[in-house]
Amino acid sequence: MFHAGMQIVTGGRGLFDRRPHKNDHEYVLKVADYKKKYGKDPAKPSVKFDNRYTFDKVSDVYKSGTMHEEHQPSHLVIVDPSICNTRCTEEYGNPCQHFCPASVYNMVEDEANEGSLKLELTPSNCVHCKTCDIADPYQVIRWVTPQGGEGPNYTNC
Ligand code: SF4
Numbered sequence: 001m002f003h004a005g006m007q008i009v010t011g012g013r014g015l016f017d018r019r020p021h022k023n024d025h026e027y028v029l030k031v032a033d034y035k036k037k038y039g040k041d042p043a044k045p046s047v048k049f050d051n052r053y054t055f056d057k058v059s060d061v062y063k064s065g066t067m068h069e070e071h072q073p074s075h076l077v078i079v080d081p082s083i084c085n086t087r088c089t090e091e092y093g094n095p096c097q098h099f100c101p102a103s104v105y106n107m108v109e110d111e112a113n114e115g116s117l118k119l120e121l122t123p124s125n126c127v128h129c130k131t132c133d134i135a136d137p138y139q140v141i142r143w144v145t146p147q148g149g150e151g152p153n154y155t156n157c
Contacts, residue, residue, distance in 0.1 A: 028137045057103040065153035068124045075146040084119040
């Protein structure tokens with residue numbers, strides 16, 4: 001309580017210096033840096049879901065009661081999509097596929113370029129956690145609020 005009081009008096013500093021910190025996306029490691037640090041490739045965690053207390057992403061979205069009108073104006077905008085299919089694939093391994101809890105971002109076969117992958121979005125799955133806007137290492141994803149009343153509808157059942 002004393003420290004909280006001192007923070008009010010000192011405009012937030014309190015008795016100690018604040019911990020240094022960076023924006024969240026600056027903590028995301030490039031694949032090469034990860035390998036250097038941990039001596040192995042970043043691997044998708046192999047998690048087993050019991051479908052009682054833990055669920056895969058698509059089941060989670062279903063249980064969240066998420067509803068969107070399919071033709072609403074997009075609430076997810078990628079300012080420069082060319083980065084996703086080239087630089088991000090090489091440098092970061094497209095982390096959006098992993099940090100989005102609703103499987104909105106997926107790398108799929110690019111029919112126009114055989115052997116390549118391209119980013120495909122399923123915005124109607126979005127549960128509006130805003131992680132993509134915060135964690136995207138290039139800061140090219142813009143999340144905005146969806147049109148009125150849409151999104152998850154959690155219940156206690
Ligand atoms: S806001 Fe959350 S759920 Fe929606 S696309 Fe971004 S990471 Fe996925």
